Amino acid sequence: MASSPYFSLAALFVAALGFGLAPLGLVWLWAKIYSPPKPNSIKNAIYECGLESKGDAWVQFRSAYYLYGIIFLIFDVEAVFLLPFAVVFTSLGAVACAAMLVFVLLLIEGLAWAWAKGVLTWS
Amino acid sequence: MDNRLKIELERQGIVATTLQELYNWGRKNSVWPMQFGLACCAIEMIATTMARYDLARFGAEVFRSSPRQADLLIVSGTVTKKMAPQVVRLYNQMAEPRYVIAMGACAISGGPFKQGYNVLKGIDRYIPVDVYIPGCPPRPEALIEAFIALQKKIAAQPLTGEGRPRHLDADAPGEFPVPAFGEHDLEPPANESVWHAPLTQIQGT
Structure with a gap:
């Protein structure tokens, strides 16, 4: 297998893949351990701040x-x-x-x- | 590790630390306050961020306009009952672990407007406050003092066991109920899990 002309290419491919995925995995692991999410319904809401709008904007004026x-x-x-x-x-x-x-x-x-x-x- | 041994090692050019210390060192120097002012205290808060007082020296120069990117709420000024639900809502939307500085007499207790019908008598009725700064308004030095106090508090937090940061504590509440603007007062008038009425009617007094 090692004598195959494509062996070095495959090894490089795996290394390149690892080079890209390892930091992502580390970040994921870091976030999982040190920054677990704490969601709540207000945090997940689209609405951010100010007063909540009442009624419909499509009103007809006289x-x-x-x-x-x-x-x-x-x-x-x-x-x-x-x-x-x-x-x-x-x-x-x-x-x-x-x-x-x-x-x-x-x-x-x-x-x-x-x-x-x-x-x-x-x- | 013994603290004296650590200092002795540092004298010899060897830095000894723990993961907890390193983690807290990073946390305390990267607090992002929310760009949120309520009253005259906000003017002092703005002054604190500007060149003369320069809060950036403590790693808190990034005032975020969105609660989702902020982890420090500086309640800077009078919280009216109309505004209180919005303050609590913003607190709920902030990223964990989040901290609160009650800046000035109004945010602590209602201050000079305590007897008023429309002023909340302290933001700690609804959200847990970490540092209180008295003053009307507190000077920028006082806000920096409070910020350093908060940094010390963060640095002293253990990562496991009792007193760990809220984001590492799965049982710590993530949502604090937003009061509604009722007919006579906010409903409920206080969050019982964070605030208890002080004993004012003590027998014999």
Whole structure:
């Protein structure tokens, strides 16, 4: 057998295999003796920390929320523009006042439309 | 081996040790604390890890953000009753053998908020605490002192028999019940296996 031309190859193969597996075996043995696992149901849980989520994330929001958000923008944007307008009101010309009136009326039109549609009544 | 003989041998340049000492030496110098702060004590804990106080000198610089990679829980600050279940849950998820440092008056007993309705009167009601550090908040030196105390405790643990580390003790409990946030108080108000009510109503006093 030793005279076979493949003998040295086989011996090297076994040595290479041992070289790879021996450390793994040692690690396994070391962990088994010195670091035995101590699992519990909380440790094995996927959930880690913080508060556990309640219910389903696939909830449907009422479309009325969306409309309320849009209508809020009417007052929000109006206030943002009306404030600087009021500050320089006395030094403004008629054209500027007319432009502002158009802007405010456009927004009020939107509000009136929503009101007429019954969006403001919360049922 | 006799301790005096060991010192004598070391003088001659011969180091004698046991497997237990070597094992504990490795354990005590590779404690990984959890990156988990609760209140103002956490600021001192952060300072302890930074360059001036440098907890890394003791092998504990790796603050892990996941409880699964940590084995030291520093309860740094006030534990509210809302937070207590989460603290106990995190403790349950930590790797064995795990240790707990109760940092500051609040973590020990509730501290200045002890009379409050929403503060847990000491984290040792639910989990076993290894080292207590008084202070409000304790200085970084105090935390380092506590850490060294913990290292001494780890180094003194025998690997077999009474007082061995929890991971080598198959009977030691692995799971500590997580309290629920009840209507008036946490349910149960304490874990009876780790905490016993102190005797406050002693006859004749």
